[in-house]
Amino acid sequence: MKNALTSCGLLHRGMKPINWKVSGTDGDARAGTLTTRRSVIETPVFMPVGTQGSVKGVRFEWLENEIDAQIILGNTYHLFLRPGVETIRKLGGLHKFTSWNRSILTDSGGFQVFSLTDLRKLSEEGVEFRSHIDGAKCFLSPEISMEVQADLGAEIVMAFDECPPGDAGHEATRKSLELTARWAERSRKHFDRLADGLRPASLQSETVGLTGKQALFGIIQGAGHFDLRVESLERTVEIGFDGYAIGGLSVGEEKEVMYRVLEHTAPQMPTNAPRYLMGVGTPEDLLEAVSRGVDMFDCVLPTRNGRTGGVFTSRGKLNIRNAQFAEDENPLDPECACSVCQRYSRAYLRHLFQAGEMTAATLISHHNLAFYLDLMRKARGAIKESRFAKFKREFLEKIGDN
Amino acid sequence: MKNALTSCGLLHRGMKPINWKVSGTDGDARAGTLTTRRSVIETPVFMPVGTQGSVKGVRFEWLENEIDAQIILGNTYHLFLRPGVETIRKLGGLHKFTSWNRSILTDSGGFQVFSLTDLRKLSEEGVEFRSHIDGAKCFLSPEISMEVQADLGAEIVMAFDECPPGDAGHEATRKSLELTARWAERSRKHFDRLADGLRPASLQSETVGLTGKQALFGIIQGAGHFDLRVESLERTVEIGFDGYAIGGLSVGEEKEVMYRVLEHTAPQMPTNAPRYLMGVGTPEDLLEAVSRGVDMFDCVLPTRNGRTGGVFTSRGKLNIRNAQFAEDENPLDPECACSVCQRYSRAYLRHLFQAGEMTAATLISHHNLAFYLDLMRKARGAIKESRFAKFKREFLEKIGDN
Numbered sequence: 151m152k153n154a155l156t157s158c159g160l161l162h163r164g165m166k167p168i169n170w171k172v173s174g175t176d177g178d179a180r181a182g183t184l185t186t187r188r189s190v191i192e193t194p195v196f197m198p199v200g201t202q203g204s205v206k207g208v209r210f211e212w213l214e215n216e217i218d219a220q221i222i223l224g225n226t227y228h229l230f231l232r233p234g235v236e237t238i239r240k241l242g243g244l245h246k247f248t249s250w251n252r253s254i255l256t257d258s259g260g261f262q263v264f265s266l267t268d269l270r271k272l273s274e275e276g277v278e279f280r281s282h283i284d285g286a287k288c289f290l291s292p293e294i295s296m297e298v299q300a301d302l303g304a305e306i307v308m309a310f311d312e313c314p315p316g317d318a319g320h321e322a323t324r325k326s327l328e329l330t331a332r333w334a335e336r337s338r339k340h341f342d343r344l345a346d347g348l349r350p351a352s353l354q355s356e357t358v359g360l361t362g363k364q365a366l367f368g369i370i371q372g373a374g375h376f377d378l379r380v381e382s383l384e385r386t387v388e389i390g391f392d393g394y395a396i397g398g399l400s401v402g403e404e405k406e407v408m409y410r411v412l413e414h415t416a417p418q419m420p421t422n423a424p425r426y427l428m429g430v431g432t433p434e435d436l437l438e439a440v441s442r443g444v445d446m447f448d449c450v451l452p453t454r455n456g457r458t459g460g461v462f463t464s465r466g467k468l469n470i471r472n473a474q475f476a477e478d479e480n481p482l483d484p485e486c487a488c489s490v491c492q493r494y495s496r497a498y499l500r501h502l503f504q505a506g507e508m509t510a511a512t513l514i515s516h517h518n519l520a521f522y523l524d525l526m527r528k529a530r531g532a533i534k535e536s537r538f539a540k541f542k543r544e545f546l547e548k549i550g551d552n
Numbered sequence: 553m554k555n556a557l558t559s560c561g562l563l564h565r566g567m568k569p570i571n572w573k574v575s576g577t578d579g580d581a582r583a584g585t586l587t588t589r590r591s592v593i594e595t596p597v598f599m600p601v602g603t604q605g606s607v608k609g610v611r612f613e614w615l616e617n618e619i620d621a622q623i624i625l626g627n628t629y630h631l632f633l634r635p636g637v638e639t640i641r642k643l644g645g646l647h648k649f650t651s652w653n654r655s656i657l658t659d660s661g662g663f664q665v666f667s668l669t670d671l672r673k674l675s676e677e678g679v680e681f682r683s684h685i686d687g688a689k690c691f692l693s694p695e696i697s698m699e700v701q702a703d704l705g706a707e708i709v710m711a712f713d714e715c716p717p718g719d720a721g722h723e724a725t726r727k728s729l730e731l732t733a734r735w736a737e738r739s740r741k742h743f744d745r746l747a748d749g750l751r752p753a754s755l756q757s758e759t760v761g762l763t764g765k766q767a768l769f770g771i772i773q774g775a776g777h778f779d780l781r782v783e784s785l786e787r788t789v790e791i792g793f794d795g796y797a798i799g800g801l802s803v804g805e806e807k808e809v810m811y812r813v814l815e816h817t818a819p820q821m822p823t824n825a826p827r828y829l830m831g832v833g834t835p836e837d838l839l840e841a842v843s844r845g846v847d848m849f850d851c852v853l854p855t856r857n858g859r860t861g862g863v864f865t866s867r868g869k870l871n872i873r874n875a876q877f878a879e880d881e882n883p884l885d886p887e888c889a890c891s892v893c894q895r896y897s898r899a900y901l902r903h904l905f906q907a908g909e910m911t912a913a914t915l916i917s918h919h920n921l922a923f924y925l926d927l928m929r930k931a932r933g934a935i936k937e938s939r940f941a942k943f944k945r946e947f948l949e950k951i952g953d954n
Binding site: 202203204206207208209210211228232233237240241247248249476477479489493494495497498501502504505507508509511512513 | 903
């Protein structure tokens with residue numbers, strides 16, 4: 151027999167898809183707890199990027215048992231193109247398909263359409279583009295993005311937005327922002343229709359989105375223009391979302407611009423919802439953003455750098471390809487407790503990298519993720535003990551020493 | 553104070569570097585136990601190939617904690633060229649350098665010189681060749697190979713041999729075999745000098761070869777010529793080694809030739825020493841060789857196929873790239889207990905492979921190694937219970953069904 155609660159869409163409106171609790175603040179910095187149906191996420195949190203249903207080079211077992219990631223990212227654009235949402239739906243959604251049972255956040259696909267594809271045709275309705283894989287003509291809109299993300303079944307779904315270039319002028323940014331605002335409304339509306347079970351019958355029967363159990367985050371745009379950021383923030387909050395993201399940063403603008411935008415935007419964001427800075431950044435960026443009130447992050451840096459030999463350490467970055475490490479018996483980061491640093495030497499990892507062994511990328515990516523998640527745990531501890539400013543200052547001094 | 557036993561080379565001659573015990577036979581097939589200073593190896597055994605100090609795509613942690621490999625292979629040729637024996641010696645030998653603490657067998661470098669390099673100049677003294685990495689002129693001889701392998705510090709060291717092509721004629725094979733026999737004597741002699749502490753002083757002070765604790769295996773050549781195989785066997789046994797290997801098979805000759813050579817050679821090999829078939833082969837090859845009395849194997853197939861999507865299963869081989877697996881929720885091998893088969897579906901692994909995710913290679917290589925090692929454990933069980941012929945017949949029938 152069908153459970154009355156789960157078959158009645160309207161009741162779900164009363165269910166909270168996520169639970170957010172701020173458990174400590176230190177200046178603008180916050181320590182919080184984000185609970186989804188699948189995991190308890192302590193913030194500030196870094197979410198490893200699992201673009202195509204896999205965190206590049208690092209098996210889920212390590213993410214679960216050692217690195218202890220409670221949430222990872224999935225990219226709607228990539229999964230939409232391959233293996234295709236039809237396949238993922240048939241196989242029971244992204245969690246079942248990939249076997250990752252903790253939380254997932256999916257982006258809307260918008261950012262990748264604007265950064266990875268050519269021949270885009272932008273209209274009020276949505277965006278037509280050609281797949282970067284095979285050139286096939288595709289179309290994404292707020293409604294389609296919501297449907298795809300419902301089928302993927304992540305705990306957190308992102309509104310479909312347009313992301314202008316970092317150096318976009320005021321007029322172009324305003325135009326883009328207004329489109330993003332209209333798309334945000336359409337995203338919200340369609341997300342709610344889906345949550346209310348008003349999906350097209352063809353989709354409904356097979357849905358794996360667990361109606362009512364997904365959260366929807368809105369995205370604040372406005373490039374480097376403070377007034378537009380504020381306007382975007384207000385319009386997004388007016389629509390109302392379960393969480394708020396800052397998009398369109400770290401897209402080519404100066405670091406100082408990013409930090410100032412954060413300073414002007416983050417503290418004004420609702421306190422009763424998580425704040426997510428999309429696609430950012432270096433360890434420094436993370437601490438700067440945390441100090442300005444950001445709770446959630448994702449970025450490809452730890453795994454992308456891992457694949458090219460770039461190592462994040464408590465003494466700054468190092469490149470394992472450097473000849474100086476050829477006979478260096480130290481671990482990547484002597485202060486790191488991860489299984490890579492506990493066992494393998496720089497000399498060995500450099501050798502693997504030089505020899506083209508894929509295990510080099512695997513081990514360095516693993517360490518980098520462990521370093522990022524550990525940094526966020528330490529930041530959290532410092533916030534809760536009201537010593538975040540000192541923690542941040544000492545951390546930045548130390549990585550600058552290198 | 554130096555221990556009298558370890559400072560006196562002569563005493564070491566009385567110490568057995570390895571211990572070999574046959575604990576069961578079934579026809580020509582044998583179940584044995586090979587004990588080194590680092591691990592207890594139950595045979596028949598498959599040794600994963602760790603060419604450059606890493607088993608491609610599979611972290612040591614999985615090899616230790618799940619796949620349970622007690623011995624892996626290292627390639628002298630590759631390590632000699634990169635990172636170089638000087639570096640490995642400085643860093644304390646191959647075990648310390650790589651952090652692999654169980655047994656290692658190193659080959660002599662001969663086979664790779666003959667298969668990977670151009671511009672070889674073969675002389676009685678040894679072989680001059682150009683590095684496949686940077687074209688640098690290099691030289692290997694029985695003496696140099698023994699010195700390099702002493703510095704690498706593996707538990708089992710291979711004599712330096714010449715490997716003729718699989719289709720070499722009788723005369724060419726005899727000539728090659730005689731060179732191999734003279735090189736075997738020189739290998740033995742120089743190995744013993746090193747073991748007796750008579751190494752050049754420049755090497756001795758830094759040695760990590762743990763004098764007296766390495767075993768030396770001789771190699772039987774002779775291509776597809778039975779009379780020459782027997783002659784090579786007799787000459788090798790006359791010199792006297794801790795174990796005996798069959799080289800020069802699976803180098804392009806017909807399967808039937810290989811099986812017949814094994815049938816004529818393996819059962820005649822000394823019973824009181826392990827028998828090692830070098831560089832072979834498929835699961836079928838392994839069982840055919842076990843049935844003819846072989847104890848040890850190595851081969852790149854499980855990891856090389858893993859990287860190209862080739863999967864070994866109890867129902868035969870499958871290629872994960874095949875479109876038929878796009879929505880297949882079954883594990884790679886429903887009869888396999890490995891962590892990959894317990895968790896991941898064919899559909900997911902195919903997706904990872906198609907999407908170019910390196911984790912595809914990692915997971916399939918892991919499964920393939922688990923499959924190989926498990927096959928050897930099952931063969932051992934069958935031998936000990938005198939049902940090996942039945943086990944082999946049923947296994948071959950089943951993989952043929954596919």
